[in-house]
Amino acid sequence: MASEHENMLMSMSPSVLHPRDMTEAWTFKKLLDSDAVYVAGGTLLRTQWESGQAAMPKHLIDLSSIPGLKGIEKEEHSLAIGALTPLSECRKDEHIRLHCPMLVDAIRSIAAISVRNVATIGGNIVSRVGDCLPVFIVCQADFEWNTGLSPMTEDASEWTERLQAQLPKASHLLTRIHLPLFKTTEIVPRRFGAFHKVGRREAFTPSLITVALNGGLKADGTVGEIRVAAGGGQTIPHRLFAAEKLMKGQQINRELLAAVHQTIVDGYKPKPDPFATEAYRKKTAANLIVAELWKIAAGPSDEGRERDDP
Amino acid sequence: MIHKILAERRTEMDLECEINGEPISLDVPPTRRLLSILRDDLQLTGTKVSCEIGRCGACMVLVDGQQVNSCLTMAYQCDGKSITTIEGLGSSEVDPIQQCFLEEGGYQCGYCTPGMIISVKALLTHNPEPSAEDIEEAMSGNLCRCTGYGGIIRSVQKAVSLRRNTQ
Incomplete structure (x- = not known):
């Protein structure tokens, strides 16, 4: 038997939209406004809907349908982590293990493997209270956002400072995290x-x-x-x-x-x-x-x- | 124009996937939980319902070989995927992992056992020689209120050595 709560949620029958790129996703969000939410893994949102902490919206914008938002690449001075990369993939990634083991420690402490297989690194960030955030703050990570006009990059620390005073723009879409590679130097050996x-x-x-x-x-x-x-x-x-x-x-x-x-x-x-x-x-x-x-x-x-x- | 694109990008109310090796086509809302699809629509009641918020692991299934909580997984996320429930393990004979749980007292009331066995299956598929720490991490999303976990850990260790000795 489906639970009464699920029957209630199903009676609202939200539609799921699958944008083909970030521009479409952003356009859908601007058009549907508070009737729609971006969904990546959906693990946190699902628990919020189930517990009644948040109402299920009329539309879900499924970000997993957008190519290019997953994966981890080593660049010259940083690691570029796609926002849709599942936490379990980040946990196992060789580059992250080598260059930022404290991020591995943080991810390992989040939920269990079954949740981390679905939940994404971007979802952990935009929840605003994700356990990865302190790591990104101290590592001077940059968050790259699609704002509909041009990409915007913001330091993790500045972003969280701003959150203390105001909510982020709901249409802004986190696309990538740039995690600097720290090296020892003569001054800081x-x-x-x-x-x-x-x-x-x-x-x-x-x-x-x-x-x-x-x-x-x-x-x-x-x-x-x-x-x-x-x-x-x-x-x-x-x-x-x-x-x-x-x-x-x-x-x-x-x-x-x-x-x-x-x-x-x-x-x-x-x-x-x-x-x-x-x-x-x-x-x-x-x-x-x-x-x-x-x-x-x-x-x-x-x-x-x-x-x-x- | 945008409304036309919106209509084109909307999921229809059907799900096509493979469950325990069988192709399945179902007319369900895209946000229906996999847990409800399995238990209520397909009567695959080996997958258990308990906390419904991804904490207890009673509803664990494999999606493309990875363990996930079916209570947190929506129908549209399963489209085109291969899903394995406890009924899909040992359908012709008892799975070696199940046998180890039987022999080592890895269960008491048995309610958490399907989820436990699914998690062990995922663990051994991806890591045939897990350390004690790996086992703890792999099983940390499965709660048991009866055994105190001793019998479960023994069962997993036995499944590891059984697999090692038969390969």
Whole structure:
């Protein structure tokens, strides 16, 4: 027997449109406006419709019918990831494993394989609270959008900052993610990076807190560059600018870490829910980041990133 | 003009795919869940219904050899695909994975078992020599409320060694 809820959803009988290219998809969205939504894997949307968190629209615009939006390519200075690439494909991709293992860690923590086989990297991003987002923020990824007029590229961090104040344009279509390839240099000979997620249980759980950091140490052990971001749950991930500023040019030591911990507690703005308070989330995010920094200070390691090919 | 293109790009209410090796043509709305198609339209009730939000894995099936939650999969996403349900495994004789579950006590009430076996099938197809970590990851989308997972892990390990020894 079909559930009552499904019968209700089916009675609305949404149509599914299969655009042949991005221009068609954008045109359909502009024409049908709020009566239509873009759908990639549809795993998140389906759960929102089932749970009643969102109404099923009159039309679905199926992005999987558009060629060229899937796949991962290594370019000279970045990896280009098609927005329609399933999470499981990203998880297994050799280039991502080599150049950005923290993205693999993030993807591995999202749902289970069966969901990741269908869900896409683009869907994780445009959900605005996807667990990959902190990684893209700290890795200075660029998001490439089809805006109907000309392609637009925006830094992941700027995009998420803007989301704090306003919703993105519903007609804009994420097409590609450009993930920079970080290399060690004479000035920054040691790079580091990490992603951590804390949920309500060990595996296959929605996040409570996610953190990511990416940076490099100078030869004298001072922090040459660093980006730190935190998100989790329904929190739109954001950079922790004050903590970054505090660390830049400094040796990582006990005093600095104590100050960084307090700065994160003050600067991270999580959304509480019935499962975890704001105070718990702040403290956990600060603990995760400081513990990672402590490991970095303790000794050389390739955690988070391997050297690029010369 | 645009309305003509809209009409042309709209999915008709039919689904053509292969289910357990048989070509199927069905008149269903494009957003109907695969779970409902299997259980209600085709009476393939081996695929179980439980959480309906992709959390428990009771409704797991293979689509083109990959494990997916049929409760999250819509009819139009199955068009032209090959779908395998628990009925499609061991249709002539018990599948070796099923046999391992029987021998190692990989089930108690049995409700999660079809989904578990489908996930193991996908795992061993893509990774015949999985590590303990690989097994945990592959099975993390299948919940069991009876066994405590010990018997299930034993069953998977036995299926791995059985496969190794018979090849």
